[in-house]
Amino acid sequence: MAKVSVIGAGSWGIALATVLEKNGHDVTIWSILEDEINMLKEKHEHVTKLPGVKLSEKMGLTTSLEEAVKDRDLLVLAVPSVHTRSTAKSMKEFVSEGQLIVNVGKGIEESTLMILSDVIEEEIPQANVAILSGPSHAEEVGKGLPTTCVVGAHDKKTAEYIQNIFMNEEFRIYTSPDMLGIEVGGALKNVIALAAGMADGLGYGDNTKAALITRGIAEISRLAIAMGAKYQTLFGLTGIGDLIVTCASMHSRNRRAGILIGQGKTMQEAMNEVQMVVEGVYSAKAAMALAKKYQISMPIIEQVNKVLFEDKPAKEAVSELMLRDKKAEHEDLWEEAEK
Secondary structure: OOEEEEEOOOHHHHHHHHHHHHOOOEEEEEOOOHHHHHHHHHHOEEOOOEEEEEOOOOOEEEOOHHHHHOOOOEEEEOOOHHHHHHHHHHHHHHOOOOOEEEEOOOOEOOOOOOEHHHHHHHHOOOOEEEEEEOOOOHHHHHOOOOEEEEEEOOOHHHHHHHHHHHOOOOEEEEEEOOHHHHHHHHHHHHHHHHHHHHHHHOOOOHHHHHHHHHHHHHHHHHHHHHHOOOHHHHOOHHHHHHHHHHHHOOOOHHHHHHHHHHOOOOHHHHHHHHOOOOHHHHHHHHHHHHHHHHOOOOHHHHHHHHHHHHOOOHHHHHHHHHOOOOOOOOHHHHHHHOO
16 A cells, blocks of 8 residues: 555546555545635535545545655655746755656646746656656546556656555556557647637538547657657557547537637637636647747647637638748658659
């Protein structure tokens, strides 16, 4: 049995806490919000973010970061990407040398263009930082539906330790050393999911969505590989797998926000209606900045940025994508064929 604290009481943090407790671990959930912790103590359920998923009365619940962090074998950092740095900064004084932190948020820090594991390592240099990601909606994980994820770590021993803590018959875990690829795939798929939602909101069909998913993974892969990621990662669970589920499921807050935008609402109106953090909105600008930095063509992500931040109508954005200059799907195949 391991002593595990989940830092963050959103839907994903709650779902993972149920997995960890089912696996026999001593689990504590931390939230900065006293009202949230009081609600969990009273209801044993997050009635707004993950209704229907019951927490054991044995689950530890606290607003004390010191209590949640000190003397724990594993810290699961489950806060929105925009709060990753500030939370890590607050945790630093309580984290011991070599203490293991697994980040489960998805995003790229807009101001620095850093992946989240690098942000955590910058703020808590004494920690051993790993990540967990994959096609995994909290609503399904909380109900015990079969799910697969990937743990990324700097060394295999750490990855396998985390794999053993999380894995059970309903929650299958793979391991990988490609933390960069996992994080870029996990962050940028949210931007493509916004585009897929906009297409749904406009009343477009399955053909459109298939095109967005396929060309979306091409854009994500071009950038991730240019940054140093491995192509295998982008065509695995945390690349194409996560992209498919986020573009197709109504559990996806990014897709739901995109639908509302496609129906004519502003970005802020859509975010207000979804009532949860829409990570793709925060990752969109960072993705565009990275595309410029690495000189990578990312037309879908470019159009999403124009819709979100320049009030471009979603229908015009789709038309512009369709009417771009003619090109081959894979130019290198023609080069090979004509040798």
